[in-house]
Each structure stands twice: as C-alpha cells, then as structure tokens.
Amino acid sequence: MTGIYAENSEGQFKKAVLEAASYASQIGNGQIVAVCVGQPNAGEADKLAQYGVNKLICIEGISAFDAQVYGKEIANVLINQGVNQVVFANTYEAKSVAPRVSVIMNASMASNVIELPETSNGFKVKRGVFSGKGFAYVTLDKANKVIAITPNSTELKKQATSIQIETIQSSGSAGSTTITSTTKAGGKIPLTEAEIVVSAGRGMKGPENWGMVEELAEILGAATACSKPVSDMGWRPHGEHVGQTGITIKPNLYIAIGISGAIQHLAGVSSSKVIVAINKDPEAPFFKAADYGIVGDAFEVLPKLISAAKAAKN
Numbered sequence: 001m002t003g004i005y006a007e008n009s010e011g012q013f014k015k016a017v018l019e020a021a022s023y024a025s026q027i028g029n030g031q032i033v034a035v036c037v038g039q040p041n042a043g044e045a046d047k048l049a050q051y052g053v054n055k056l057i058c059i060e061g062i063s064a065f066d067a068q069v070y071g072k073e074i075a076n077v078l079i080n081q082g083v084n085q086v087v088f089a090n091t092y093e094a095k096s097v098a099p100r101v102s103v104i105m106n107a108s109m110a111s112n113v114i115e116l117p118e119t120s121n122g123f124k125v126k127r128g129v130f131s132g133k134g135f136a137y138v139t140l141d142k143a144n145k146v147i148a149i150t151p152n153s154t155e156l157k158k159q160a161t162s163i164q165i166e167t168i169q170s171s172g173s174a175g176s177t178t179i180t181s182t183t184k185a186g187g188k189i190p191l192t193e194a195e196i197v198v199s200a201g202r203g204m205k206g207p208e209n210w211g212m213v214e215e216l217a218e219i220l221g222a223a224t225a226c227s228k229p230v231s232d233m234g235w236r237p238h239g240e241h242v243g244q245t246g247i248t249i250k251p252n253l254y255i256a257i258g259i260s261g262a263i264q265h266l267a268g269v270s271s272s273k274v275i276v277a278i279n280k281d282p283e284a285p286f287f288k289a290a291d292y293g294i295v296g297d298a299f300e301v302l303p304k305l306i307s308a309a310k311a312a313k314n
C-alpha cells in the first residue's frame with residue numbers, strides 16, 4: 001500500500017502535500033493512506049481526496065514538533081496500515097522526519113526526487129544533487145521505500161475519490177528536545193512555498209530602498225528574498241537569505257535585482273523555472289543563468305516594472 005505524510009500548517013495542507021498525494025496516487029495501485037499530526041481544518045481532508053487519498057489518519061496527543069517523536073509515531077501508523085511506499089513533500093520538517101521513518105521501516109530512501117519513478121527495471125528515481133547543479137538516478141532496492149519529492153517539481157494530477165478520516169492517540173513517545181519559544185518569520189508569503197520570488201542584493205545600496213522591492217512583490221503576489229551579504233548586514237531578516245548557506249527555493253519565477261550571481265547564490269535559486277536578472281553590469285554572472293535579463297540601473301528599472309505590473313494587474 002502507498003502512504004503519504006500530510007504535513008499541515010495550522011490545520012492547512014499546502015500545495016506541496018497535494019503534490020505528494022498526487023505522486024503517491026500515480027505510483028500506487030490501491031488505497032492511498034495519509035498520516036497527519038493533529039487535526040486538519042474543516043474541508044482540508046477533501047483537498048487530499050481530490051488527489052486520490054482514500055484515508056486520513058490524524059495522530060492526536062503530540063504537543064510540539066520533535067523529529068524523533070514524529071518519526072516514530074508516523075512510522076508506527078504507516079507500518080500498522082501495511083504501507084510499503086511513502087511519499088513526503090521534501091519540506092524542512094520532512095528533511096528531519098523522512099529519514100527517521102525510513103530507518104524505522106527499514107526502507108530505501110531518496111530525497112529531492114523530481115520525477116515519477118521509472119519502474120520497468122526496478123524502481124528508479126531522478127533526484128537533484130549538488131544544490132540542483134546535477135541529477136542522480138537512484139534505484140530503491142528494498143521492498144519498503146521512502147520518497148521525498150521536491151516541492152513544485154512534479155505535476156498535480158486530480159484523481160478524485162472519497163476520504164475516510166480516523167483519529168488515533170499517539171503512543172506517547174518521549175521527545176529529546178523541548179521547544180521553549182517560537183518566533184514566526186515575517187513576510188506574508190512563506191519563501192519556500194512562493195510561486196514568485198522578488199529578490200535583491202547589495203546593488204540596492206541600503207535597506208531604505210527596499211520599499212520598491214516590497215512593492216513589486218506585493219503587486220505580483222510574490223515573496224521577498226535577498227543575497228547573503230544583505231542579510232549579514234542586517235538590511236533584511238536572515239529568513240530571506242537564499243543560496244548555498246541559506247534557503248533553497250524553486251519558484252516558477254525568480255526576479256533577481258542588483259545581485260551579482262555568485263555561484264553560492266545560484267546554488268539556492270538556479271532550479272527556478274524562469275529567472276529574470278536586473279543588473280547594471282552587462283558582465284554580471286547572473287545573466288548567464290537567467291532566462292531574461294535587463295541591463296540597467298535598478299533605481300530606474302524598478303519604478304517602470306512596478307507601474308507596468310500595476311497596469312497589467314488592473
């Protein structure tokens with residue numbers, strides 16, 4: 001049987017989880033069971049049903065996120081359900097939970113998977129490696145398999161069914177860490193889930209000039225991001241730093257303003273579907289990675305882009 005981990009954020013299933021459901025129903029040939037921690041909001045389970053999930057099991061009694069506890073509890077449910085292949089959306093949470101589930105299930109595991117498997121000779125998946133600079137083809141040889149798919153890389157295919165919801169109590173596994181407090185990252189749209197990202201670098205000269213970047217992002221319904229030096233200097237919060245040492249993103253559109261395009265920056269953004277670079281230096285390395293380039297001063301180009309985006313929106 002095929003299962004998914006249905007991560008929820010304040011009771012909501014994000015698009016990445018629906019992609020996992022869609023992937024699971026394309027590789028599975030029977031019931032698809034989803035496991036979530038806590039209760040989803042009203043109507044959320046129906047979203048999973050749209051992508052082929054027949055059963056949702058909600059684990060109650062886990063008070064806070066702890067990867068060890070989640071790993072044990074989720075794996076127990078999956079094993080009890082007779083699941084032999086599990087699909088995760090490769091989110092931050094899944095990066096620590098999926099390997100633990102894989103160990104408990106004695107499964108073969110592949111993360112960063114970007115395509116449906118090739119099953120004519122074994123179970124072969126394509127995965128992104130070296131921060132998206134290359135691909136590896138990997139066979140999952142054990143009977144049990146854990147596959148973590150990169151958000152925004154596989155197609156959502158509807159396969160509507162009806163869903164049965166069951167609630168069970170956690171077995172009470174003890175955690176090894178305690179969350180003492182949390183601070184929610186700012187920004188209206190979480191960077192890792194954004195379809196469009198407007199990002200800026202040192203070319204913006206100072207934090208006082210970010211109004212234009214935010215305005216363009218607001219009009220486009222985009223999240224904002226920045227290069228490492230920008231967050232190091234405190235111009236923008238660290239949660240916006242993308243690249244090798246920051247967040248890796250894969251939006252449909254990445255707009256880079258006044259960012260040189262150093263290899264460490266590109267490592268986190270080069271898998272974006274379409275890249276637009278705006279830079280006053282025609283030799284800036286970003287132009288080699290970009291699909292579209294605008295050679296010009298950001299302080300002249302941005303106001304024009306903002307008014308064109310406003311006009312297009314209206």
Ligand SMILES: Cc1cc2nc3c(=O)[nH]c(=O)nc-3n(C[C@H](O)[C@H](O)[C@H](O)COP(=O)(O)OP(=O)(O)OC[C@H]3O[C@@H](n4cnc5c(N)ncnc54)[C@H](O)[C@@H]3O)c2cc1C
Pocket residue numbers: 200201202203204226227228229230241242243244245246257258259260261262263264265268278279280281284296297298299
């Ligand atoms: C181990 C290591 C890890 C790193 N990890 C990361 C990482 O995760 N993410 C990251 O971003 N960097 C990372 N870096 C730093 C990286 O090497 C670059 O130094 C950094 O990305 C440069 O940031 P920038 O492009 O904003 O600034 P700069 O290199 O200073 O480039 C500014 C750009 O703006 C352009 N510009 C200037 N004025 C204007 C204007 N008015 N209009 C338009 N364009 C203008 C310039 O032509 C230039 O191309 C890392 C470095 C190391 C050594």
